Amino acid sequence: MKKILIIIFSLLPMLTGCSSWEEFSLVHSPDIEQGNIITPEMVALLEPGMSKRQVRYALGTPMLIDVFHQQRWDYLFTVKRRNEPMEIKHYSLYFEGDRLSRFGGDIEPASDSDSNLEKKELLVNVPDYDGDLGILERLWHSLGFGKDE
Structure with a gap:
């Protein structure tokens, strides 16, 4: 059984198209x-x-x-x-x-x-914020500063 495993593992790189064990390595090297x-x-x-x-x-x-x-x-x-x-x-x-x-x-x-890099200008439309006030804005308004809604 050991001889069969040795033969299989020695032929494995050739069967997968790798020319050496280094190419067949399963360890990732970045x-x-x-x-x-x-x-x-x-x-x-x-x-x-x-x-x-x-x-x-x-x-x-x-x-x-x-x-x-x-x-x-x-x-x-x-x-x-x-x-x-x-x-x-x-x-x-x-x-x-x-x-x-x-x-x-x-x-x-x-x-x-x-x-051939052309300089392009990117235009983005940002809508106004119409949502609820944040925590700090609410605190600021509760202290009497800022606009009342």
Whole structure:
């Protein structure tokens, strides 16, 4: 009986289409993302001459500011997905004084044709509240403040 179970469990990954036991694992392993997520749209916002404050607004706080090279900001992002090698993205910005002088890394800026995002305005009609008074409003009115209905 033990031999039959061993044979069944050794053939189980092949029968299910998995190439190894790691893929067949029933244990959930979540994707692990660490660092700053930098998108091509965010990189497209960068322009030479921007202040450090503007860059921080566009990209967020950098993952690494080297003590010895404070005019260089490094944005790092790693993703480890199940059964895939770790993906590492790196983007560096260089400043002269308080102004951005140059930048570059693994992420290419989005062009206008890549980002077909149209700015849409969302309009919402909010009806006036015609319901009963809340607890604090009733207390306020009972003390003689506010409108009498």
